[in-house]
Amino acid sequence: MRLVDYINQGGAIMYVLLFLNIVGLATMLYKFVILLREQKRTNSIAEKLKEKILEEEKNYASETLIELAKQEVSSFMSELEKGLSTVKIVASISPLLGLLGTVIGVLVAFRVMSTTGINNPASFAQGISMALITTVGGLIVAIPHYIGHSYLLRIIDHMEITIEKKLISKLF
DSSP states (O other): OOHHHHHHHHTHHHHHHHHHHHHHHHHHHHHHHHHHHHHHTHHHHHHHHHHHHHHHHHHOTTSOHHHHHHHHHHHHHHHHHTTHHHHHHHHHHHHHHHHHHHHHHHHHHHHHHHHHOSSOHHHHHHHHHHHHHHHHHHHHHHHHHHHHHHHHHHHHHHHHHHHHHHHHHHHO
């Protein structure tokens, strides 16, 4: 059986899962490329943040340089985190959509059994098949997105620590 046949057999829910998979994978790939580019620029990022902090420090004398540095790094990192919620949402709702497909498939199977009886198992096998395919589809979409989301967050956390260290060393 070809992949297209499995998707068709899973029904509308498989098409939604396919769409979510494409959106999530594209988002992960885009964020990965952006983070790799920014990782190479940590020195220049720290230098720009240093200049901004020294400028702000003149206006806000009550705050210490370290507090300003942490605020600036946190603000910069929050910009890099944008889009990761999409990956997390895909990872979270994909198993639920698979479960929804399971329930719909079982309902279809029971409806067929109630109208035709249980003498012909092939008549209700399509509903059971839909149930199993959507469950597998939901898990296949969710697992890589959970892993990707965790990996991207780890990269961001590591970058934040690196930039903070470089920034503080440049300030003092």
